[in-house]
Amino acid sequence: MNIIQEPWFKAIKRPSRYIGGEINSIKKGNGKIDVSICLAFPDLYEIGMSHLGIKILYHILNGRSWIRAERVFCPAKDLGDALKERGIPLMSLESCTSVSKFDLVGFSIQHELCLTNVLYMLELSGIPLRSDERKDPFPLIIAGGPGCFNPEPFSPIFDAILIGDGERASVEICKVVRKFKKRRFKDRDALLIELSHIDGVYIPSFFEVEYDRESVRSIENRMGTKNFIEKAIIPDLNQYPLPESPIIPNTISVHERLSVEISRGCGRGCRFCQAGMIYRPVRERSPHTIISYAEEALKNTGYEELSLLSLSSGDYSCIRELLGVLMDRVSDKKVAISLPSLRVDSFDPEWLRQIKRVRKTGFTLAPEVGTERLRAIINKPIRDEEIIDISSRIFASGWNLIKLYFMIGLPHEKWEDIEGIYTLSSQVSRQKGGIFRRYAVNVSLSVFVPKAHTPFMWESQMYPDKAWKIIKMLKRSFHRPCIRLKFNPPEMSWLEGIISRGDRRLFAVILSAYRRGALFDSWSESFSKEIWDEALKEHGIDPEIYLRGRDRDELFPWEHLRCGVEKSYMFKEWERAKEGKITPDCRSKCSNCGVCDSKDIGPKIFKDIGVIELSPFKAKDKRSSTKRFILVYSKKGPSIFLSHLEFQNMMIRALRRAGINMEYSKGFHPMPKVSFLSALPVGIGSLHETMIIEIRDPDMEKESLKERINKALFEGVRILHIEELPSSKINFCVDQVVYSVKTKDRIFKYKNLKDFLSQREFHVIKWNGRRVDLKAQIKEIRWISENELVVTLKNIQGPKLNIQETLKKIFKLRDQDLHRCEILKIDEAVNLKTFA
Ligand code: SF4
Missing domain, CATH: 3.40.50.280 (Cobalamin-binding domain)
Structure with missing residues (x-):
């Protein structure tokens, strides 16, 4: 089924x-x-x-x-x-x-x-x-x-x-x-x-x-x-290549880009960071693998952004050269590159020059805390000066927004550290200069959660009431119009903290919370602390058992599960934190955490890009002349459930996968010159949709274009007809649309249609309160039977109803009647005017 x-x-x-x-x-x-x-x-x-x-x-x-x-x-x-x-x-x-x-x-x-x-x-x-x-x-x-x-x-x-x-x-x-x-x-x-x-x-x-x-x-x-x-460990990631044809989601997903994992693991040793410990040692993919994979996967997906993924992308040993080669090979396909996780201390101004060759993707800097003192405690020794200097370079290179990420509730935190969050964010925002009409800095704040397998696993966690006091204080301070403060609700960190260092006794609580309606707890709009409070109470569990600081010799619930980093090493790191002592990046000096062995597990790094044999690079056709085509296509099957925006994305990616050299607009975010003449409501199929594309390929013939695009399309979408348009200026609009409506139930009463036709005007109020005269919008309704109609809608100026709303109003249908109808757009009249 x-x-x-x-x-x-x-x-x-x-x-x-x-x-x-x-x-x-x-x-x-x-x-x-x-x-x-x-x-x-x-x-x-x-x-x-x-x-x-x-x-x-x-x-x-x-x-x-x-x-x-x-x-x-x-x-x-x-x-x-x-x-x-x-x-x-x-x-x-x-x-x-x-x-x-x-x-x-x-x-x-x-x-x-x-x-x-x-x-x-x-x-x-x-x-x-x-x-x-x-x-x-x-x-x-x-x-x-x-x-x-x-x-x-x-x-x-x-x-x-x-x-x-x-x-x-x-x-x-x-x-x-x-x-x-x-x-x-x-x-x-x-x-x-x-x-x-x-x-x-x-x-x-x-x-x-x-x-x-x-x-x-x-x-x-x-x-x-x-x-x-x-833990299971892959000593060499290069033995497990990334998928060259990754699945392209149908929906607009959280990350609309091709992600390339350039390395796994981090040698920095930030004491709060679980990922930094559990993924050790650092294992980089070879530059050659990354470049050839990226090219192939871009070809197979049609993405227009490439994200170089790692716990700290800037730490990839030859990131400068890698970025240069990648940009050379993808920039004229209008593919932008982003480095989603950057450390301030590995920042290289060259990245700015390279990234902005196509599009300025976002920058997130993570000072984590407000002062250098506390940064030494967490083993992230970055100076305020460095953060400010880099911010000023980013703004000077044309970026308008920087995201800063901070935590509160870290061990040994003082008020000066909280104030430091405000002071540092303000100094960063001031680097933008000029008049601030828009946000220059987004500050993102969350409560620190001590995690298993980290040097801070012995520490206690801040409770939500204290976190709220700090957040409110910071909110009052952040009155500068150019800084926006966002925060994760501390109650969600509270639950994360309970479970992350919890034991099996909590399973009864999780089950009870679920029975009480807890679902999608990571979404702030559906999270309910009350439910979890009741579930904890039902089982007589005090959350303090899990949020408290732990004794040195206490057995942890995960004691039998090993991430490779020895407990004694983490304890030593916890002690060093108290003294603010820095442990260097283990790629420069091994600190004997216990992960590596003398055989095959150890850091894998590529200090230079080496001689890379790549497929011959074919530069795009730089000839200035363009061609414009009008395409008629059908949309049936599962594709009818794509929203207009999802469909547009899918179509543009199909054009890219088909290797069509599209013409782009100029400016901050160059967009392909593709126009869709109408937007079909979700759930409705069509035998006649129209789009216009402009391409930079004077030799392209319409039949070859049709064949190439059809090979790249989603199930149910098909290009039916293509015509070349003159290069002169054009204006276009859809004058009218014809729908066939069929259903197994006898829901279209002729009496309703007669009532409608007998009136001179038929005013209805839309969901948004706007009034529409449905008579003005309807050209014809052919009543074939109580199960079948053909409806022609005119494309009038101003507010109008879509086909489903129209049927609902005229035939007094319920939603469930409409859901049983098969509505198919069978034709549309396009008015195309060309100007010399
Ligand atoms: S053993 Fe040394 S090199 Fe290996 S992950 Fe630990 S600190 Fe780094």
Whole structure:
């Protein structure tokens, strides 16, 4: 069953999240498949599809002929309710298979606030929520991702948890499952024992934990397998290339760009940063791999921005040369490059020159705290002067906005550190000069959360009431019109803090919060602290147990899970923090944290770009003459659920993938010269849509253009006809549109039509309060039967109703009647005037 064919689906908001069929997605039949895995992301589609990890695993797994990997995302509440109401299970995007029918379901746990969504997805799939309630070996419910380095609070959900890099371990897990399936073993424990031998795989049910009132007394392995789980690690990322044809999301996603992971791990050793510890050591991809991958993936996606991803992009050893070569090769395709995470102390003015060759992508600087004293404590020794100097260079190079990121509640924080946030932000904003009409600085603030596997894991966390006092004080200070203060609600950090250093006793609380309605906790608009307070109270748990500072010798709930960095090293770092002592970047001097071995695990860096053999670089046709074409296309199938904006994006990317050399506008953000003549409402198909494109290719013939574009289009979209337009100035508009309306129900009463036709004027009030005379808007309504009409709408000036609203008003239809109608735009009259 495919829910998009159901009439009720037309009432779902942002339906493009659920239609699948994206460019570069992979559909495999059941033919030679031994193992099926559903990659589950516990947040909305647009968040999950911005995440690189799921795309990497999807392509690695599907790269094996015997594995079928599909995806499922957390549905928004409206779809979840609709599925529940109709008893329809949650299904994968690729083949609409129920999630419960896969051999494996692998959840990506990115943070602590997605856990109620995991429960929601399991419940919608009809899968029992606790591992010990599931008796069959399959589906095996597993988890992975950075949130799994302390999985104890949610460990009762999962049969197995992968700690560390997923590239190799995920395939190993599938191999074990294949072996068990082939031998038709039904013994669940035997399967779990076999899985536990894979590096990084943790089987929570094998471990028994005992507690004192506040802390963990003991953690024991009852099965005699490994007592300590070391993280899985890929020593050389170059052995696992990034997907050259990553899936392009249907919706406007959070990150509308091609992400290229240039390195993993960070040697800086910031003492608050969990990612900086758990991903050690630094492993860079080779410049050659990055450049050839970027070129190929841009060709296969049509993205117009390339993001060089890393915990600190500027620390990539030969970033200057890499940026130069990349810009040389992509700039005339109007592809911009962004460096999303920059350290001030690795900043290079050359980046500004390179980046602005196409488009000025944003700059975020993270001073983290307001003073140099506190920056020494957190091991991020950046001087205020450096931050101000770099800001001034960024503004001088033409950027209008800088984002600054700060935390409050760090260990040893004083009032002067809080005041420092204001002072430093003001100094940065002053670097812009001139009259401030717009924001120059966005200050983003959040409460520090001490995380497992960091030197600050022994520290206490600030409570929301104190955080609010600080935020209010800062809000009063930030009265300068050019600085905008944004902050994460401290209550959300409070919950993150409880779970991130929590233990298994919290699972009952998570379950209870879910039963009380907690969902999408990482979205401030749906987060409710009251629900979590009640859930904690119900189980007699004082949050202070988890937010308090810890004793030196206390057993942590994650004591049996190892990220490679030794606990003794983190303790030493905690001690050094108290004295404000700096530990240098381990790429220049190893501080023996314990991650590297004498064999293959160690920093992998590329000090220079070396001799790079690349495919011959074909410069774009620089001839100034352009050609203009008018294209008529149809839009049917799943594409009818794309909004106009999503459709435009999809079309422009298709033109880029087809290698069409489009003409661009000039200015700050050059845009391709593509015009869409009308906007179709979501849920309506069309046999006649029109667009005009201008291209910089005097030799391009219309038939070749049609063929190239058609090869790159989304399912259901087809170019039907192309004509070349004269190069003179043109004006165009759509004069009228013809729709065919069919339904299985007899809902179009002739009496309603007669009433309408008999009136001279027919005024209705639109949803926005504006009055429309529907008579003026309708050219013709042909009543064929009570099930079928043909309606011609005129394109009048001023407010008007779309086809659905028009039918609703004339035939007095309910929403559910409309959802049962199949509306198809069958023609449009385009008025095109050319001027000499
Ligand atoms: S062992 Fe040394 S080089 Fe390796 S990650 Fe730790 S500090 Fe860095």
